[in-house]
Amino acid sequence: MRCTEVRMSSYPDGDVGPAHFGLADVELPAPRPGEVLVRNTWTSVDPGLRLRMRRHAPAGYFAAFPLDAPLDGVLTVGEVLESRADGFAAGDTVWHPFGWRTHAVVDASATYMNGAGSLRVLDTASTPASWYLGPLGAIGLTAWAGLHVVGALGGGERVWVSAAGGAVGSLVAQVAVLLGHRVVASAGSAEKVAWLRDEVGVEAAFDYREEPPAQALARLAPEGLDVYFDNVGGDHLEAALDAMRPHGRIALCGSVSDYESEPRGPRNLFLATAKHLTLAGFRGSLHLDLLDDMQRRLGGWLRDGVVAHRQSVYEGLSQAPVALQDMLAGRTTGKTLVRL
Amino acid sequence: MRCTEVRMSSYPDGDVGPAHFGLADVELPAPRPGEVLVRNTWTSVDPGLRLRMRRHAPAGYFAAFPLDAPLDGVLTVGEVLESRADGFAAGDTVWHPFGWRTHAVVDASATYMNGAGSLRVLDTASTPASWYLGPLGAIGLTAWAGLHVVGALGGGERVWVSAAGGAVGSLVAQVAVLLGHRVVASAGSAEKVAWLRDEVGVEAAFDYREEPPAQALARLAPEGLDVYFDNVGGDHLEAALDAMRPHGRIALCGSVSDYESEPRGPRNLFLATAKHLTLAGFRGSLHLDLLDDMQRRLGGWLRDGVVAHRQSVYEGLSQAPVALQDMLAGRTTGKTLVRL
Numbered sequence: 001m002r003c004t005e006v007r008m009s010s011y012p013d014g015d016v017g018p019a020h021f022g023l024a025d026v027e028l029p030a031p032r033p034g035e036v037l038v039r040n041t042w043t044s045v046d047p048g049l050r051l052r053m054r055r056h057a058p059a060g061y062f063a064a065f066p067l068d069a070p071l072d073g074v075l076t077v078g079e080v081l082e083s084r085a086d087g088f089a090a091g092d093t094v095w096h097p098f099g100w101r102t103h104a105v106v107d108a109s110a111t112y113m114n115g116a117g118s119l120r121v122l123d124t125a126s127t128p129a130s131w132y133l134g135p136l137g138a139i140g141l142t143a144w145a146g147l148h149v150v151g152a153l154g155g156g157e158r159v160w161v162s163a164a165g166g167a168v169g170s171l172v173a174q175v176a177v178l179l180g181h182r183v184v185a186s187a188g189s190a191e192k193v194a195w196l197r198d199e200v201g202v203e204a205a206f207d208y209r210e211e212p213p214a215q216a217l218a219r220l221a222p223e224g225l226d227v228y229f230d231n232v233g234g235d236h237l238e239a240a241l242d243a244m245r246p247h248g249r250i251a252l253c254g255s256v257s258d259y260e261s262e263p264r265g266p267r268n269l270f271l272a273t274a275k276h277l278t279l280a281g282f283r284g285s286l287h288l289d290l291l292d293d294m295q296r297r298l299g300g301w302l303r304d305g306v307v308a309h310r311q312s313v314y315e316g317l318s319q320a321p322v323a324l325q326d327m328l329a330g331r332t333t334g335k336t337l338v339r340l
Numbered sequence: 341m342r343c344t345e346v347r348m349s350s351y352p353d354g355d356v357g358p359a360h361f362g363l364a365d366v367e368l369p370a371p372r373p374g375e376v377l378v379r380n381t382w383t384s385v386d387p388g389l390r391l392r393m394r395r396h397a398p399a400g401y402f403a404a405f406p407l408d409a410p411l412d413g414v415l416t417v418g419e420v421l422e423s424r425a426d427g428f429a430a431g432d433t434v435w436h437p438f439g440w441r442t443h444a445v446v447d448a449s450a451t452y453m454n455g456a457g458s459l460r461v462l463d464t465a466s467t468p469a470s471w472y473l474g475p476l477g478a479i480g481l482t483a484w485a486g487l488h489v490v491g492a493l494g495g496g497e498r499v500w501v502s503a504a505g506g507a508v509g510s511l512v513a514q515v516a517v518l519l520g521h522r523v524v525a526s527a528g529s530a531e532k533v534a535w536l537r538d539e540v541g542v543e544a545a546f547d548y549r550e551e552p553p554a555q556a557l558a559r560l561a562p563e564g565l566d567v568y569f570d571n572v573g574g575d576h577l578e579a580a581l582d583a584m585r586p587h588g589r590i591a592l593c594g595s596v597s598d599y600e601s602e603p604r605g606p607r608n609l610f611l612a613t614a615k616h617l618t619l620a621g622f623r624g625s626l627h628l629d630l631l632d633d634m635q636r637r638l639g640g641w642l643r644d645g646v647v648a649h650r651q652s653v654y655e656g657l658s659q660a661p662v663a664l665q666d667m668l669a670g671r672t673t674g675k676t677l678v679r680l
């Protein structure tokens with residue numbers, strides 16, 4: 001079986017783009033006992049990938065992608081072409097971690113990505129397959145886990161969600177509104193801000209490119225914040241630390257502002273001590289225990305149209321690096337995907 | 341009643357020292373109904389004072405001390421000379437928040453320092469009065485609360501305590517050892533390190549002036565840390581973030597390394613997300629609910645000699661600025677106090 005795969009050809013010094021990637025054709029071996037052959041139909045484009053596209057990625061957790069090799073550990077949906085593993089049959093829709101390529105041979109019994117990427121049959125009877133790379137997959141689990149770790153599922157509190165036009169943030173903002181929170185949302189374009197205010201129904205929204213977060217928060221939430229869901233880091237996190245009320249909680253989901261530059265930490269972190277704040281870092285993949293509950297509740301809301309899910313879809317494997325570049329530059333909305 | 345008080349005369353640009361203070365004599369009014377007159381016998385010298393000795397202290401939480409005025413909000417022990425308030429009598433030993441002066445008139449019903457500094461009669465039958473400015477007061481409550489907020493009272497985990505020769509740190513290290521933790525301690529002199537290793541019985545100790553924390557932790561705790569009790573911030577906090585095991589917890593107690601310079605945040609804070617870490621800022625004064633339990637258990641250990649308590653005592657009010665300077669420079673051991 002011929003397979004086309006995207007490979008990194010060099011590590012970016014500044015912004016990442018198509019110049020850092022190339023396509024390669026390889027011959028896949030036939031599946032051995034316990035393996036399945038999958039034709040990939042959708043592959044995921046995540047901000048976190050950028051962390052692995054660095055020469056000196058921190059050891060252990062976000063290992064650097066090797067050059068001139070396929071990108072392992074990227075969640076993908078596909079269709080089983082041939083199965084030599086119990087529990088999987090030709091025609092099944094599955095997810096697995098061998099994305100950014102057209103085909104993959106997957107060990108059905110292996111644990112991938114702490115279990116979050118292990119080969120899994122997906123129910124597509126009433127659910128589009130692509131949702132499993134978004135709101136019903138890692139994205140949904142991240143949103144769900146973030147609201148869980150800060151204990152914010154109660155309601156009534158004031159929550160700021162940054163990057164609320166993004167894949168995770170847009171879910172967090174909608175779920176938080178549904179759960180009765182008072183939501184302040186920020187995003188990077190007037191169109192996203194309008195969507196948040198008019199469609200999602202957040203209490204307030206602002207465009208961080210037009211107004212610095214500290215100033216916007218002082219205007220929109222002068223009483224302060226109880227919870228901050230951080231997808232950005234940098235000046236956003238500093239503004240949140242300033243604006244948090246005593247005993248506030250911060251969910252550290254991501255810091256995309258740092259991914260393409262030398263990170264600098266929040267200079268006002270001492271306010272966590274002064275105001276008795278808790279900062280909880282988390283990854284959805286470490287909350288697999290919440291997956292079924294999330295897929296049931298969020299899946300219901302999505303099918304009922306109560307929660308909207310937006311995708312930016314790029315066509316064809318060769319567009320994956322462009323999709324990544326656009327996403328990191330803030331030019332995509334919702335979950336960024338490539339259809340193969 | 342004549343009262344001598346220490347006042348700030350200017351804000352330091354670099355290190356704080358006696359040049360930034362002066363003494364003033366004032367006439368105190370007689371206590372009105374509901375007030376008591378106290379002759380102060382001990383006053384506290386805390387690292388946190390340094391935060392208030394800045395021209396532009398952050399609003400709200402650590403307000404700047406005004407120039408040419410007494411320093412309010414500094415816990416002090418004294419003896420009641422005259423009482424016009426129910427529940428207080430001449431001869432009582434009390435604490436209150438009007439330190440760095442020889443006498444004070446205190447409103448017995450007011451809430452000071454979130455309640456932690458409100459006028460309170462102290463039991464000195466079996467307990468030296470000065471302990472209430474140290475292990476049985478804010479210091480003890482801070483240590484106790486810090487171990488509480490990171491949920492580390494179970495035992496068996498590996499805990500790093502920084503500034504473990506200091507007032508809070510030395511209590512944390514000892515209590516952690518008593519509770520069965522595996523303790524790594526760091527301090528700023530060979531003598532402190534020897535005390536921690538030989539007297540306290542920590543598993544490992546290092547002098548951060550001799551070996552960078554990151555290097556020492558790699559050598560002494562290669563398996564990583566479960567809990568970090570941060571009294572230092574800066575390079576210590578960055579080293580901890582690197583060394584934490586997944587699901588580790590960090591108690592943010594103070595960041596003395598930042599107090600005399602422009603703070604910079606931990607550049608590797610994203611590891612909190614990667615490793616699912618929780619950073620819990622806290623102040624002892626917001627855990628008054630733990631005060632009785634702390635005074636009972638820690639008081640018993642102190643009287644039994646199971647927990648050692650060290651003091652650096654300076655004699656006379658005029659020495660308070662010197663005591664502060666010495667403490668910030670790491671030249672004191674344990675709780676720093678001034679005897680009046």
